[in-house]
Amino acid sequence: MLRRANAIAIFHAIRLQPGISQREIGDRTGIDKSTVSAVINQFDALGLLERVADESRKGRGRPSEGVRINGAAGLMLGIDIEPERLVVMSAGLDGVPLDVSEYPALPSESEFAGGVSAAVAAHLARGGSTLAEVRSIGVCLPGLVDRSGKLISSSNFRWGAVDVAGELRARFGQKVWVDNDARGAGLAERLFGCCLDVQDFVFIDSHSGVGGALYLEGAIYAGSLGIAGEIGHTKIVPHGRICQCGDGGCLSAYISGPALRDAFRGAGLVANSFAEMKALAEQNIPEAMGVLDEAGEILGLALSNFINLLNPPNIVIGGGLAVLAPYLMPPAERVLRRHALPEGLAHCTILISELSKEPHARGPLAVALQGLSQLNADGAFPW
Amino acid sequence: MLRRANAIAIFHAIRLQPGISQREIGDRTGIDKSTVSAVINQFDALGLLERVADESRKGRGRPSEGVRINGAAGLMLGIDIEPERLVVMSAGLDGVPLDVSEYPALPSESEFAGGVSAAVAAHLARGGSTLAEVRSIGVCLPGLVDRSGKLISSSNFRWGAVDVAGELRARFGQKVWVDNDARGAGLAERLFGCCLDVQDFVFIDSHSGVGGALYLEGAIYAGSLGIAGEIGHTKIVPHGRICQCGDGGCLSAYISGPALRDAFRGAGLVANSFAEMKALAEQNIPEAMGVLDEAGEILGLALSNFINLLNPPNIVIGGGLAVLAPYLMPPAERVLRRHALPEGLAHCTILISELSKEPHARGPLAVALQGLSQLNADGAFPW
CATH class of the missing domain: 3.30.420.40 (ATPase, nucleotide binding domain)
Known part of the structure; x- marks a missing residue:
């Protein structure tokens, strides 16, 4: 629990200040030196980071090494399942959006996994990318979503219960993260917006x-x-x-x-x-x-x-x-x-x-980013 | 913050299992050995603990030392300021109630500190105790109470703002803790009741x-x-x-x-x-x-x-x-x-x-106990 929260805090400290030194990460997050170092080594092993010279210390004594998110090391996908349409957005690992495409609404819960797969394939093909490049997929939809990413019910869709995370993980692997749309939007405010x-x-x-x-x-x-x-x-x-x-x-x-x-x-x-x-x-x-x-x-x-x-x-x-x-x-x-x-x-x-005034929700990308940054093997959200 | 939460968790682990060993406190609370030991030394220095043989290990290898709250090392007072009456309850440091007495309601916010002092003096005199024996005083009242123990307003009393904690600390010292009555009652459920x-x-x-x-x-x-x-x-x-x-x-x-x-x-x-x-x-x-x-x-x-x-x-x-x-x-x-x-x-x-069916609220004693156990020098609540 604590380790997950630490990993997330360290990841966002790096994301928001590319080139930050380990010492400064510790100062900003209050996390001790050895934990910062251990978490960074894990991110590094996953290929999420680049090590760079700490720009802020240039010319002042011994050069210090900083780290930044390797935005080009892969893609994240954000999938917004709305009653009227399906939106797929791609971004670099730093959360910066690259491309967005819209598809028709999914007809029913029984066809949702196939519909999402087809939309992802079309979106990736259009950008000349492959599924292998995708490091994390965040999915948001309106309705009651439990801790394991199951949709319990949705009065907006009039869908019944469906194991959204389970079915999508069967197709895309453990890198899928699912949340309620409003919670995703709230997280987007924290990661990209006014909070x-x-x-x-x-x-x-x-x-x-x-x-x-x-x-x-x-x-x-x-x-x-x-x-x-x-x-x-x-x-x-x-x-x-x-x-x-x-x-x-x-x-x-x-x-x-x-x-x-x-x-x-x-x-x-x-x-x-x-x-x-x-x-x-x-x-x-x-x-x-x-x-x-x-x-x-x-x-x-x-x-x-x-x-x-x-x-x-x-x-x-x-x-x-x-x-x-x-x-x-x-x-x-x-x-x-x-x-x-x-x-x-x-x-x-x-x-x-302000994010809400954009034409497409940033919630799914926020959920993907949170999933990517938590170094969590069991696939549950760090609540 | 973390230290306070640790101190509280360790105190209650000891309170709920008198004679518990330091190792078992660590197992129960998930707090590391060195922190458990440091906190116990602080409690000990304050005279709150007794060291005893760990009963559970009797006859099994090397005897281990356990700790328990020294219930007789002093008194706690719980003061419930209700619109219709003033209730003073005393207890040992383990939270076990010893005596309760009722006094007329306080007439106004300007006279409250004097009224509380008189009631405390009468209550202590009746039990043959002195203020010097009192280690912690918890006060609850209905109304908006802020983090520093100030009453912002109370529609029940029709009192205006009054610095309840400040005025009572001027009379009784830093050992006074003040909270809203419902929050005190909730805390009592956690410390003594169904939670x-x-x-x-x-x-x-x-x-x-x-x-x-x-x-x-x-x-x-x-x-x-x-x-x-x-x-x-x-x-x-x-x-x-x-x-x-x-x-x-x-x-x-x-x-x-x-x-x-x-x-x-x-x-x-x-x-x-x-x-x-x-x-x-x-x-x-x-x-x-x-x-x-x-x-x-x-x-x-x-x-x-x-x-x-x-x-x-x-x-x-x-x-x-x-x-x-x-x-x-x-x-x-x-x-x-x-x-x-x-x-x-x-x-x-x-x-x-079940606590609510007792004739007197346990909230004030819960607030006193929480204040006593947090090892907090600045006098603010550990929120």
């Missing part, structure tokens, strides 16, 4: 459903089965609107993409994406503003509960909620001032995700 | 308000300011009943002691304590059953949100909710089956606190 220097945050986003991730004291809090963070299915309005999950009053029934599309439709407007909703609001169409104002109040209620229950130092707003933030946050803040404990609110920074 | 072997649980209780504590992966999760766990002020019913805090729809407005008393009164019944409410229900009075059925449904909604957001392996029901559990839990379970994610519910054990 590079933030250890403690609560993440909430909206796509086909509303998801969340709890990043507490430096690590994902995943709960007993590994499904913690399902804020979309906390009950905001007792006996309220029916949710995709079949229950009533869930947050997701008010501010998921489909819920907002239905609310726009109810107001006589057509908006099939968060961008289209934003465009209608930008035209100052009163009905659009009204729908988003109401949605923002519901979001504010959910954030109030986050603040009162968890007293988080930071909340990150992601997915479609980030796209619509200019219209959702003013009403949400009104509600927060009314319902959040004032001291908790005063000590909570609300961040709007 | 001796449980690392991960969510605690909820009801007294003058509804409180909670998040015990995640072996430690209290306290949040940014130290006020995490305020489940009583999560919003269960938008625009619902007015709460003591001034806001509407809080869980506390439905299932706190005063809220339930008002609901009984609304049904034409007088019940001024949880025990009296239980007695009315035991008489099968339909109005009493109706009030508790409705309260149980609200509790079920709150527990559903806990399960969906945090996927906790265990939930502990405490305070008045434990007293009323036979009447609250059947409706709560009905709601859980409807609103909790089935997988999260199936993997969550709901425990009813």
Whole structure:
């Protein structure tokens, strides 16, 4: 456990400061010298590192050796299984994206492994790469994903249980890592986004459903089965609107993409994406503003509960909620001032995700990178 | 941080198995030999331990030395500042209660330190003890208590901000530790109650308000300011009943002691304590059953949100909710089956606190014991 956490911390210290010396890695991470050295030797044996002269010490006494991620030593793939499409993204081992391609949505859980394999083959062929070059594959999908990478259920897909990690590992080997999409997106904020220097945050986003991730004291809090963070299915309005999950009053029934599309439709407007909703609001169409104002109040209620229950130092707003933030946050803040404990609110920074405004999610690559960096033989996530 | 957590783990291993050997402490806690030895030497220097022959190894080869808490080496005091009364409890250093006495409620925040001092003096005089014998004082009160032991506010007391730890340390020295009452009660479950072997649980209780504590992966999760766990002020019913805090729809407005008393009164019944409410229900009075059925449904909604957001392996029901559990839990379970994610519910054990049925809270003594065992010079809690 500790070894995994150390490996991850050391990997990201190197990734974020190419050429860093072992001594500085120790200073930055607080990990002792011998552990830093042992972990670096393991990364080195796996071919993940290059040893370079420490640039920062040039000309000052004995030259020190630094290390950096060997970005060219292989590929990572991020696979985003969405209800409407399948996205494959490739990146170097440093996490820098190289290429992205889209494929039709997977028709059912029974055909998913074949569909993913075909998409991966097409994506690699298009870049002239081979599967042998791929060192890590991260997969994200909406739904309840347990610690072993099994999908328990997904109200977004209406799929049943399927062993996503097991079936993909049978095709691609142990290098496959699977997580819930919101948890992947939260991890992406930590690795690439607005939380590079933030250890403690609560993440909430909206796509086909509303998801969340709890990043507490430096690590994902995943709960007993590994499904913690399902804020979309906390009950905001007792006996309220029916949710995709079949229950009533869930947050997701008010501010998921489909819920907002239905609310726009109810107001006589057509908006099939968060961008289209934003465009209608930008035209100052009163009905659009009204729908988003109401949605923002519901979001504010959910954030109030986050603040009162968890007293988080930071909340990150992601997915479609980030796209619509200019219209959702003013009403949400009104509600927060009314319902959040004032001291908790005063000590909570609300961040709007920039990554979420990119056309493709970085979560799957974050999951691939985390899998690659944990030096973990048993294939489980380091929760 | 790590040193504190190690010290606490070692102290409790000794407390729970008097006479344990250093080797066995290492096996049980996973802490390395040299740290175990160093921490034990520190405890020893403070006079907290006795060295004894390890009983378990009697007659088998070379006798090994064990250690146990020197229960007689001093006293701990637990002070429970409730809106209706002030309770002082004394215990040996092993946490075993010796004596308890009750005093009138403190009239206001400006007089609290004097009132506490007078009560402590009376309690000690009655037992023929002196302040010099007291090694640790734990104080609990309802309200927002930050990491430094300051009361930020309390809707139960209608007190303003007061530096509880600071004022009491000015009178009693650094041995004073202050926490929120529900967090103290949660800690008591871990140290003395149903969670001796449980690392991960969510605690909820009801007294003058509804409180909670998040015990995640072996430690209290306290949040940014130290006020995490305020489940009583999560919003269960938008625009619902007015709460003591001034806001509407809080869980506390439905299932706190005063809220339930008002609901009984609304049904034409007088019940001024949880025990009296239980007695009315035991008489099968339909109005009493109706009030508790409705309260149980609200509790079920709150527990559903806990399960969906945090996927906790265990939930502990405490305070008045434990007293009323036979009447609250059947409706709560009905709601859980409807609103909790089935997988999260199936993997969550709901425990009813036995400690909560005792006439006096053990939380303050738990806080005193935790303070005593952490070998912490700066006086902050080991969060």
